[in-house]
Structure formats: structure tokens, C-alpha cells
Amino acid sequence: MEESSTQRLMDSLLDHKQEVNLAATKEKNAALAAAADALLASKDEILKANELDLEQAKGTISDVMLDRLRLTDERLTGMANGIRALIDLPDPVGRVLDKHVADNGLVIEKKSVPFGLLGMIYESRPNVTSDVAALAIKSGNAALLRSGKEAFNSANAIMTALKQGLEKSTISPKTIELVQDTTRKSSSEMMTARGKIDLLIPRGGKGLIRAVVDNATVPVIETGTGICHIYVNKAANLDEAVRITANAKMSRPSVCNAAEVCLVDKEVAADFLPKLAEAFAGKVEMRADERAKEYLPDAKLAGPADFDTEFLDYIMAIKVVDGLEVAIKHIAKHSTHHSEAIITEDQAAADRFTQAVDSAAVYVNASTRFTDGGEFGLGCEIGISTQKMHARGPMGLNELNTYKYIIHGDGQIRE
Template sequence: MSDNEHDTDGQVTEAQRAALRLANVDEADRNAALRSIADAIHEHEEEVLAANAEDVTEAEAMLERGEYTQALVDRLKLDASKLDDIAGMVESVAEQDDPLGATLSARELDEGLELYRVAVPIGVIATVFESRPDALVQIAALALKSGNAVILKGGSEANESNRTLYRIIREATDGSFETLPAGWAQLIEAHEEVDRLLELDDKVDLVMPRGSSEFVSYIQDNTQIPVLGHTEGVCHVYVDEEADLSMAEDVAFDAKVQYPAVCNAVETLLVNESVASEFLPGLVERYEAAGVELRGDAATREIVDIGEATEADWRTEYGDLELSIKLVSDVYDAIEHVNANGSKHTESILTENAETAEAFMTGIDAASVFHNASTRFADGYRYGLGAEVGISTGKIHARGPVGLEGLTTYKYYLEGDGHLVATYAGEDALPFTHRDLDTDWTPGRRAGE
């Protein structure tokens, strides 16, 4: 066994032990630990920014050599404002309702025999993510709040930032709270450690990769651990013939330009051909003034002077100030294009016709579908989830921005009073009542009755 295998096994084992204890840490202690993390991020601001500057300097050198993209460098950068946002996000997670212990359903099987379905942590979660150092903090905060131990693997381009943030998180929690187990968060760095991690299906309960479809497929093909993937966002905005064109221009601009490096930025603009001549010239001028490189199909290029789009463009996540434009005949043409080329992430229709909006929103296969709103709203914090581990483009077990609820599963708790299965079998079997209850489970709730 290599040193990496040995270290990874030890880290995962430590996380597994911590998970069993963390599941029983009360909400007050978990929230106090989260607030301690937020305070520590504020206190160590200069240290974090210095580490991040090292990463950014190296990344910019890689950018000059053509090995990194500008979008990656943009996602990597931290400043004082972003650190305030990160700390605020941690505090927001602390303020969320406790996802653990909630009674999801209650049913009387017979008098004195009651079955409860109760929310519990998943256990040990592993995440592999790319250049954004804030992802490490978001994921750790959500794991702690939801009672899960977490294995964190960031991209090598953010090593210094991730190490510093991880150390701050561990120092803020380990030994500071009597009930909080040390080792609930672990950091791994080498590719060999990831490969070893993927073999530990007896200790890791869920893997959540964030990256390209190829990367997520690699993870899925090389592990027996359940995988909840966050893949690229090939997002669309469709401007309908009955859109408020002034509003549509603002939304389409925001969806691309407000922050183009993220997965919920629009990559393809679909425009109804009946309004294209009126709508496109002004928007194209505005895009070009903002530095957006534009490509279009033949019909679009008859109206505006932009580059030629290829078939590959319709399936490309640019993650930068680039956008493709295509004209469509109606909402059903738009739906067909999105379902054929999108990544099931986030799509938006701009229209004042409620029936057309309904057709688009019900006809699109995506985790989030919006009406008259920018795709940039697809975000765990903006959804009121506190933060997100990622945005799941699959359908099982969580979809869209994955917050606290997506990091829980459930157990069945049965409360009885000496009940026997034999009572309900054979010729003299008693019937079950199977009556829904409006009662929350509490430990040993029938013991004193």
C-alpha cells in the first residue's frame, strides 16, 4: 500500500468515525461551530488573501501559456468583499432550519404501534470541485449543519487558498466544542488520493463531483459509491414573440455579462424570428460594448454582423464573455433546441403570454426553468438554501442547487409496546389501521404512556 493510500484510508476512517458522532450533535452546537468559522474567516482575512494571491499569480502565468482560461482565473480570485460574502454565507447556513430530526411522515400501524420517517444525515460525503475556493467553505458549512462528515478535494490551481481555508475551519472547530468530533472535515490533494477514495465504497456514502461532463463521467465509471454530479451549465434564454423586449434585453444582458464565469450564465440566446429584427441590433450593440464575443446562425447573421456559429457552439459552456445566438420559429422550436443541446441545468423564457410560458416550463427537461428572470438566479444562496454543495443536473436523489435537504436521507423509527408480527398473521390476524398521524417523533415517545 502506498503512502497516499494509507493516508487516504486513515482520513476516510477518521471521517467515518466522526460522522457517527456528528449525527447526534445538537443544533445549537452545530450552529455555534458555524458562527465560529465565520468569525475565523473575518479574523484571518489577510492570511487568506495572501494565500489566494499566490494561487492567482501562478494561474495567471498558466493563462499566459495558454494552459488556463480567463474564466478559471476569475473564479479563483478572492478579495475582501468576497470573503465577507463567504463568511455571510456560513452565517446564513447557521440560520437555516435544522434539517435533522424532522418527522417526514407519521403513521399508526395499529393502536400503540407507530411508524415515523425521520430525516438523518447521509454520513460521509466526498466532494471534488474546481477552482473556486469559496466552494470549500460552502460545502464544509453545509456538511456540518446537516451532520455529515466531509472529504474535500479542490483543484490544484487553488491549493494554497484551500489549505488555508481548511486549516481555519479545522482550528475554529476542533477542540472548541465538546460535542463536535475532530476529523469531521478532511482535505485531500493528490489525484492518487482521489482514485483511492473512489475505491472506499464501504466507508464513503456519496461522492459529489463538480466539473465537466467528462470529469463527472470519469468519477461515475470508477467508483461504486453513489454519485451526485454537478456538470457544466449550457444554459439558454428564449425571447418569445410576446416578450416585453425592453425587459428581455436587460435579462439577456444580465444572464451573460453579470458574471460570465459561472455555470448559471447563459451560453445560447434563442430569439423568435418574428421579433429578431427589432430586438437584436440594440442588444448586440450592448453586448459588444461589454466585450462579448458573439456568434450566430445564418438567420441571425442576416440581421446583425457577428461571427458564425458552428454546431459545436450550441453545446458549449463558454464560461466567458462569449455567446451564441439562434433564431427559432416558436416556443416549441425553442424547446426542441434546448432539450437537444442543453445540459439540464437552467433555462429561461421571456414572454408575457402565460400559456407560452407554461409550455416552455413544462416542456423543458432541466433542474430549473424560469419565466421572465435571469438564469443567474439558479443558486443555493439566492434560493434561500443558505449555500449549495453544487447544482445537480441529474434527477436522483437531489436536483438543482443542493442545500441542506439534499444532504439528508431518512430512517424509519417504529415505536411499539411489545407488539408481535404473529398478531397480524394467520386466520385470526388483526387488521392494520394504517392511519396517518399528525405527530412528530421524539425519542422513546411512548415510554411514559
């Protein structure tokens, strides 16, 4: 059977991956600078390719999606700056994570190393192509990227530019590749490339992530879906609670760290909910359970599905609860384990909440919107993991490394 174009790319990446896996920091930084320059130098080609994508997509995808797909001078400059920002970050490769000398004299060192070959399957944001390629290079990984069909021409033009940049560096352009086949076959080939792809990261909507998690036999990091909760405890400062809930919901509803559900203790519901309604007035649709609706005459009555939905929109589900333990149980049942917050002035309640809530990021008196690599001091972000294995929460450069043990002896054998 003839090899597919995707299989051929993977084989070529395996042949060349060590050229980036073993590269020195200086080489990788020079390659990033060259890639950023090349991206801007190819501006015309990239914008033309993007025009083609937009043309073909018109009428088939929503306006929001069209806007995500659109590249501009400004966005391209942002992409180049994103690549350059990685140059100043510390190299994640070669950190000594542990070192000890055993009684028999063996020197056992645990050292961070790149995974080897990363796979990334994503949707229609063209900037992901340059972001991920740059993160891969800085973290010492080769990368195989698969863009959504809608953005393929843009992604291909971007990848061509980045490779032209690498040509001018000591890192081989054959260490980053874009899948050329945009049918399902190529995703499936990536998901089952055991022994070739060391880590596969899906980025996009719930459907995409679910499909990858369910079908992949290569190691996968589940990212992104956020049904985030704000719990207003009876001991909350209610003005602060309103300010935080409004920010968590309204500052950018389309992202995964935006809050979707507000739980409020029955003792303060009568005070809090009308204030929240005022802050939301005309901007956020409130879907209230029966008890909450008593204080929110204008709200819709929530259906049960509303407490299990990532709206990504100006909609919030609202529920009155009988105290901290009920809130914790509700979150355990309905959360996607991304980010949750308690608003309270009661230290014991805060401690119990942060201990018992099993999510990547648990907040006391702050907005869930802070869950990202930049805000957490990682400098960058390849995604937000909602699983517990390997990485949890925002993933930066360190999370794109694994480790190995290097053991030096002078003839030790085991009895």
C-alpha cells in the same frame, strides 16, 4: 498492503462521523461560530500559504484562475461571514417528513438524517474548503474534502484553522478532513469508497465533473454545467426580451446560470435581433445561424458546436426558430437541463414551455441568472444539481440530508 493516507482519513472519519451526525443544533452552531473565529485568527498563516500557492501557480494557469485562487483580507472575511450565516438557518436534521399509525398499531415515522460522510472533490477556489466544511457541519455530516493541487496549501491552512476552531467546541475536529495526497490516486480512492462515502459531490469544470460521474461507484450528484437558453417567443414584449437576454448573458458570464444560447421566433427576429445587437454592442460576440445572420450583419456565422458549448464568456449563440415546438425540441437536444427561460405574453405558450422543458429551473419572463440557493430561498448552496435523482437545481442544507424510517411497535409480527 499498507493503507494510503486517504484510506486512513476515511477510516478515521467513519470512526468519528457520529460525533457530528448525532450532534444537537446548539452544538453545531457553536462549532460554526468557533470555526469562523478561528479562520480569522489564522489570517496570517492562511494568506502566507496562499502566497505560496500563487507563487507556484504563476505561469502555469490563466489569470482568471489565478484570481480565483487569490485570497485577500476581504475574501477571508467573506468566508467567515459565510460560515456565520449558516448559524441562523434551520437545522435540516430531524424533520418529521411523514408519520402514520398503521392499522396494526405500528407508528411509522419518516425522519430526515444526515447522509453520514460526504465527499467533495473540487478545484482551485480556496473558499470552497470553508464553505463545504461549514455546510457539512450544519447538515450533520462528516466530510472529506479534496482540493485541487493548485490550492492545496491554502486549503490546508484553512482546514487547520477550522479544526482549531472545532477544538474549542463539542464537535470533534476529526469530523472534517482534507485529503493530503493531491495525485489522481486520492480522487480515485474517494470515487470507489463504497460503503464509506455516502455522497460524493464534484465541483468545478466540465472535465472534473465528467470524470467523477463516469468513474465513481459511490453515489454522486452531478453539478454545474449550464448551457442555458433564452427563448424569445413571437408573443414576447421585445424590450423586456432584450433586457432579460442581456442580463442573462452579461451580468456574470462565468457562472453556470448565465445564458449561452438565444432562440428567437422567426416572426419577431427582424425586430428583436437588431435591438439585442445594440445592447450587446462591443461587449458580447454574437454567433448567429444563417437565418439570424440576415438581421445581424456584424455577427459571426455560428458553427454547429456553438449550440453545444458552455462559453462562460461574453459570447452568445443565436438561432431563429419556427415557433414554440421547435424551440422546445432544440432545448431538449442541446440543453444541459440547468435553466431555461421563455419570454412571452402568451399564457398558453408559457404553460406549454414550462411543462415540456425538462430542466431544473424553467422561467417565464425572467433571467436564468436567478437559479441559485440564495435567490431560491434556501439560504445557502453547495452546488446546482443537473441530474434528477435526489436533488435538482440549487442544493441547500435539506438536500444534504437523507431520511430513515423509525418504527415503534409493541410486539407486532407480520402474518
